Amino acid sequence: MSNPYPVLTLPFDIISQIFVYCLPPEDDALPWRTEAPLLLAGICRDWRDVALTVHELWNTIHLSLRPRSILKVAPLLKFWVPRAGNLPLSMSLVYKSEGSDTAAATRTLEELLDVYAPHWSSIELKIPLPTLIGLSPPEEDLASLRKLVLDLGAGWLTNRDKQLGDVFSKAPKMCELHIISGPSAKLALPWEQLTTLRLDNASRAECLRTLALVPKLVNFTVTLWAGSPGVSGSVLPPLSRLKSLTFTLSHTRGPALLHSLTLPALHHLALELQSLPEITSVTSLITRSPCFLRRLSVRMGLGWTADYFMQLFVTLDSLEELEIKKASQSLDTGLGLLKVQPHLLPNLRSLSVERTFHVRENAELLADLLESRWNIPATVSLPVQLKSFRLDSPLTEAPDADSRAVLRLARLRAEGMKIQIRSSFWSWFY
Structure with missing residues (x-):
């Protein structure tokens, strides 16, 4: 009788590799009976027999738990973990508490953190602040923990001088932290070793207190409260290693925070700018730091004038990548400045535009700008060519496919400029 599963006729190392390729993506929550390795x-x-022998199938596990399911996970882990053999074990946990949390569920969570402390690589907890405070720290260090996400809801400390428990204080490899609400600066964490930090729903004051704790910070993403106060005299010492700063909701709030920062290593900045004072906050940061900004992602306002663009462009001599989101028709003013004043953004290599308004694209202006930055005249001392242009505008009306401007753009792309225009009307530039 022929083997109904021909894969078993292959050498064991080939079968093992095939089984490993069956594993779901790392961000999938395991274990499910319909996913490898339990499915296999x-x-x-x-x-x-084969699956239980292949240690690579079992040295990673991702758990997504709630109080009603957390009590069932211990037997599964007792089955799962030994199958990894001598391989390093990587474990991630997402735990979301509910109004029906029980003391038994909390104890089981403590046991998971305690028994498997050396193996956790990523932990995400959505629990009330009092529950976090009540958790006992594990007996062993969280030796593998690299990423921690905490959603503490609306709970706050009543005693301003009180510090939270030290559940995650002994994590020698932790470098990434994400706090969703809660008094971040009060957490007992290895702040001095963090390189990536994200704060959501933070006040400006809490944000500054937290930044003062992270001297090695490289990447910072923040969403400030809508009610965060404006400019004040509070200024932090320079954050000498911070290279990337992103405001997920930044209009008026993000620029206010910039007045308190000095970032000499800043390479990438992403934020929203509506008014001239907000643009001034960015140019002041660059001048004060001083920094060599390489990449800027900006959501521009509707009423930008030539003065707005000029105020921004004149301080960006080091900029290599410019991404403009939610661009309105007023962007043409800025593109026109770049065309007629080649000394602006002299190191620009990549320009990306995202339109969100129904406008008829000025193909002649685009062709003029790209040609001026590609075929650089000898009389212009631009150090680099503009090598990449992208326009993403599904509602944009395009000119005729055989118009002179479109033919010029096609010629530039044939000469080597990377031009990508995403629009139902510009299908020949996909």
């Missing part, structure tokens, strides 16, 4: 172990006895 349930096909038949022969497949089960």
Whole structure:
């Protein structure tokens, strides 16, 4: 009788590799019976024997738990973890508390953190602040923990001088932290070793207190409260290693925070700018730091004038990549400045535009600008060519496919400029 599963006729190392390729993406929450490796172990006895022997199938586990399911996970881990053999074990946990949290669920969470402390690589907890404070720290260090996400809801400390428990204070490899609400600066964490930090729903004051704790910070993403106060005299010492700063909701709030920062290593900045004073906050940061900004992603306002663009462009001599989001028709003013004043953004290599308004694209202006930055005249001392242009505008009306401007753009792309225009009307530039 022929083997109903021909894969079992292959050499063991080939079968093992095929089984490993069956594993779901790392961000999938395991374990599910419909996913590898449990699925492979349930096909038949022969497949089960192979799956239980391949340690690479079991050295990673991702758990997504709630109080009603957390009590069932201990037996599963007792089955799962030994299958990894001597391989390093990587474990991630997403735990979301509910109004029906019980003391038993909290104890089981403590046991998971305690028994498997050396193996956790990523932990995400959505729990009330009092529950976090009540958790006992694990007996062993969280030796593998690299990323921690905490959603503490609306709970706050009543005692301003009180510091939270030290559940995650002994994590020698932790470098990434994401706090969703809550008094971040009060957490007992290895702040001095963090390189990536994200704060959501933070006040400006809390944000400044937290930044003062992270001297090695490289990447910072923040969403400030809508009610955060404006400019004040509070200024932090320079954050000498911070290279990337992103405001997820930044209009008026983000620029206010910039007045308190000095970032000499800043390379990438992403934020929203509506008014001239907000643009001034960016140019002041660059001048005060001083920094060599390489990449800027900006959501521009509707009423930008030539003065707005000039105020921004004149301080960006080091800029290599410019991304403009939610661009309105007023962007043409800025593009026109770049065309007629080649000394602006002299190191620009990549320009990306995202339109969100129904406008008729000025193809002649685009062709003029790209040609001026590609075929640089000898009389102009631009150090680099503009090598990449992208326009993403599904509602944009395009000119005729055989118009002179479109033919000029096609010629530039044939000469080597990377031009990508995403629009239902510009299909020949996809």
